[in-house]
Amino acid sequence: METATQTFTAGEEIATFLVSYRFLLHKAWEESLRANSSKSFTLNEHEDVVYVAFPSFHGIEDFMVIESEYGEGNIQTGNEVFSGCLKGNDDQLALVHQGALKIFLHIMENTDFKKKLQIYINSKQKKPKSIIFVGHSLGGAVATLVTLWVLEKRLKQSSPFCITLKDVNPFCITFGCPLVGDERLVEAVGREHWGGNFCHVVSKHDIVPRMLLAPLESIAQPLIAIFPYWQGIDAPDAFIQDACRTLLNNVFDSLRESNGVVKKSPYRPFGTYMFCSSNGAACIENSETVLKMLHWTIQSQETSLDEIVQDCLLEHIRYGSVLKIVMQNSIRGRKLVNFNSESSYEMRISLQLEAVGVQDDHVKLDLLNLGRTENKHSADVSNLAIKLSKKNCTRVELEWYKECCEKDDIGGYYDSFKNQNDKRDIDANGRRLKLGEFWDELIEMWESHALPSDFRTQNKWVNAGMTYRELVEPLDIAYYYRKSEGKGNYLSDGRPHRHKVLQKWMEDKDKTREAEGRVARTKLPFLIPDSCFWAHVEEALKDLKQGLHQRKESLQKFEDYVTKLIDDRNISSYVFLERSSFMRWWQEYKQVQFPEWKLTSPLYKIMETASWKG
Known part of the structure; x- marks a missing residue:
């Protein structure tokens, strides 16, 4: 059976967009070529779209920064342009190619780029202009970094030059662009859902998008020899062809050494890649x-290698012709013949490979295996969601337990659980353990990369983890201090790993939420946002036993901490129940204070007037 389809077979949304608005690709390529007459950038407006383009080949010597094997380095090396948002899941800053970063920083710090961009972003029009950053070759690497910079500034809602970024959604189109960053940068882009802001057009035999898969030392000299031809300065003589052959062989050797997995090079792609043939x-x-x-x-x-050498030299500078062929095929549509598989996924894989001229069963099998891995990740997330919905019943039972303890005036659920005087306290412990097992399993799956890279940023899981932590961690604290009989410190010695991870997820998400603006609380919450509150109370009680004089500084810090929680409405009313551990601390604390303390202590005034109620 013959199946008619477009040659775009994955990345459907962006593919459809590019076909529907194919003039954007052609215009982006035109602007990329026009930028070659500039030493830094060009900025032009066309039909309410602002194109910011960066030259292809300026700064090749700067690009060849051989300070590490692959030219990689910390994204914040020698600059404060990027903040700390571009980190991997291990909380370490991303690595980027230092040569590309050097060219980018030169434009940011030594040109009027920011000033000109500000004019367009601060436009008084109701509908902000669309901004597309474009670049060919090295210019694509710069365009990528500039787009990341705008996205990061928008996330932080801060800017060194008073730009309002909340309505700015930049798009980046590159042609024959080298890889820019490492796995941590891929994770950061995935975490913030920025992948859809990038489209990288790559011709089948263009070596530049692959060149950083080889050590920089092995590609530097061949590239320097080839670049004059790409700039239109030299003709493609035997010397340039030999340099291209050397470059290709060095890249091929690196790929073969790693069995095609490319484990050695730190660079990894992100965004949508449009492979063309x-x-x-x-x-x-x-x-x-x-x-x-x-x-x-x-x-x-x-x-053959000789044919690839010729294509390598030509394809890197002929993206205009490549785009023309691609768009003609996408409009005309294509047919797939001799297709026997009933799997729609296999069909898409076959179409992908046909579209880029690859006919290899081993390649198809590898792609199918990658697809199965993605499908397994999706299935695992679905299974976790089902488990979470079942665990919600356990969570509700603990919330009911909390409310019952408050009604019975026994000091709240923290103290009731710590004392374990009732059957319901024992039942609550069983529920605590069940929920802990679920979240331990989830964290283990995340850390073993069995879940999608953006899992930790999904609101469903961030919010579920926050609710679990705020409700259950007080019980974990109570259990710890009951078993340790006050000898240990929960914060430094006893806090479970799951709570640390879930708190980190929430804090990372809060960076985005703060950028979007948060409304201050007007009422006391059901649960205390600082899930470690009761651990601080326990340590403050131990400090009192040692004496006010010996522990004056730490006790003052705790007093200030509680005062701020009350002022910010970040404390729950059950804390102030007469028989709670906190109230026991308060009664003992104010008795050992000097008389003049009452005149200056904000917390004393709050507690004596019960103004914490609002």
Whole structure:
């Protein structure tokens, strides 16, 4: 059976967008070429779209920064342009190519780029202009970093030059762009859902998008020899062809050493990659799949090395012709013949490979395995969601337990659980353990990469983790101090790993929420946002036993801490029940204070007037 379809077979949303508005790609390419007459950037407006383009080949010497094997370095090296948002899941800053970063920083710090961009972003029009950052070759790497910079500033809602960024959603289109950052940068982009802001157009035999998969030392000299030809200065003589052959062989050697997995190079792709050939194009979003496609498409079994050398030299500078062929095919549509599989996913894989001219069963099998891994991740998330819905019953039972303890005037659920004087306290412990097992399993799956990279930023899981932590961690604290008989410190010695991870997820998410603006509380919450509150109370009680004089500084810090919680309405009313551990601390604390303390202590005034009630 013959199946008619477009040659775009993955990354459907962006593919449809690019086909529907294909003039954007052509215009982006035109602006990329126009930027070559500039030493830094060009900025032009066309039909309410602002195109900011960066030159292709200026700064090749700057790009070849051989300070590490692959030219990689910390994204904040020698600059404060980027803040701390671009981190991996391990909380370490992303690595980027230092040569690309150097060119980017030069433009940011030594040109009027910010000033000109401000004019367009601060436009008084009701509908802000669309901004597309474009670049070919090295200019694409700069365009990528600039787009990341705007996205990060928008996230933080801060800017060194008073730009309002909340309505700015930049788009980046690159042509033949080298890889820019490492796995941590991929994780940061995925976490903030920025992948859809990038489209990287890659021709089948263009070496530049693959070149940083090889050590910089092995590609520097060949590239310096080839660049004059790409700039239109030299003709493609035997010397340049030999340099291109050397460059290709060095990249191929790096790929072969790693069995196509490219484990050695730190660089990883992000965004949507539009792979182009004379057959059409395929848009792919998954980073690992893109990495494999960068390998497979250039090492075609049907093409000799001499032919690839010729294509390598030409394709890097002829994206205009490449786009023309791709768009003609996408409008005309294509047919797939001799297709026997009933799997729609296999159909899409076959179409992808056909579109980029790859006919290799091993490649198809690898892509299918990657797809199965993604499907397993999705299935695991679905199973966790089902488990979470079942655990919600346990959570509700603990909330009911909390309310019952408050009604019975026994000091609240923290003290009731710590004392374990009732059957319901024992039942609550069983529920505590069940919920802990669920979240331990989830954290273990996350840390073993069995869940999608953006899992930790999904509101469903961030909010569920926050609610669990605020409700159950007080019980974990009570259990710890009951068992340790006051000898240990929960904060430094006893806090479970799951609570630390869930708190980190929430804090990272709060960076975005703060940028969007948060409304101050007017009422006391049901649960205390600082889930470690009762651990601070326990340590303050121990400090009192040692004496006010010996522990004056730490006791003052605790007093200030509680005062701020009350002022910010970040404390729950059950804390002030007469028989709670906190009230026991308060009664003892004020008795050992000097008389003049009452005149200056904000907390004393709050407690004596009961103004904490609001």
